[in-house]
Amino acid sequence: MNRPDAPSPPPAPAAVDWAAVRADFPLLTREVNGKPLVYLDSANTGQKPRAVIEAVDDFYRRHNANVSRAVHTLGSEATERYEATRAALARHLNVRADELVLTSGTTFAINLVAYSWALPRLKPGDAILLTRMEHHANIVPWQLVAERTGATIKVAEITPQGTLDLDALFAAMTPEVRLLGVTHVSNVLGTINPVREICREARRRGIVTVVDGSQALPHMPVDIAAIGCDFYALTGHKMCGPTGTGALWARREHLAAMPPFLGGGEMIKEVRFEGTVFNDPPHRFEAGTPNIAGHIGLGVAVEYLAALGMERVAAREAELLAHLTEELGRIEGLRIFGTAPEKAAVVSFLVEGAHAHDLATLLDLEGVAVRSGHHCAHPLMQFYGVPATCRASLAFYNTHAEIEAFVAAMQKVRKLLL
């Protein structure tokens, strides 16, 4: 019965017209090898919506100037737009803008932590804890630091299903561990790691946490404040933004205590030959002229994703992933690497008797772009005892029809190879 005094229910979130969203991405209309492109390599780099492409174009056509130095109109327009990205990222990630250092991507962000936080602090006897499923960008910088400080690297193992063995991870958080590097989402397995719980346990033991968010931000809402980590690294090009963009979020007390990583313009208050007074964070860590146009594009990308709503993106991709997993399950001899219950839309696989590169090459002839190789995760390949896998990675702009086209191409290619 309708009660006139009953509060009206909250309005249902507007349904997204995913076909219209797809039409925002000009590249997706092209053909490859005479076939409509089926782009399944978004974990490698995402495609860009028109708004992002136009923002970059507009910057060079109308506003091009360097940031921070010039007082003329173009200089302030460039600075305003560049700083608007920091603000947009801060809103999107629920952090303060002055805790975000804009970088060329995750690789730079993690190296910044390695050289600026870890290198001056670690010493022989200390340990850095990493997980088996880290990307090389969250392994090699720590090896370089370990070599120079005498610290050692410890590894937390995974289960065959491709999830972190949490008991083993917590047991590995021994007193000598100073820092933990953990990926939010695996770029190979798609596994979504419970970073909130992991960071809470690490914090209880005084371990500083570095979360690699490269593969999380394209797929789901991320609230960095709620995660409770010390550092969170992200890359722009996987989240609809231009290449060479990204950021490091860090707790203010860390940024305040960290010496600069690179020296040069922009990061100083006063330079004398006797000594230099450095700028305050985050500018202290942004030496030289940055990728201004790229970062302005990233700001637009973030607004684009925020307007779509990351919950809706996650729900859309969950549907696509379920479809893809089911269809691939019908292919004889196909093995999926990574079957975690909490999984982003990334599927690594091999077909018995076929090389990953051969599969990817033949799929390309069918217009299907998948990645083959080690995915910058050698230790993970070593765990599974394979040199490479094929990886189909989805974004919200993919369609069910593309999944069907991909699976039909797989069936054809499999026959050719076996």
Ligand code: PMP
């Ligand atoms: N970490 C993960 C999990 C990644 O997938 C990638 C990109 N392949 C990176 C780090 C490195 O990102 P970038 O090259 O943009 O710095």
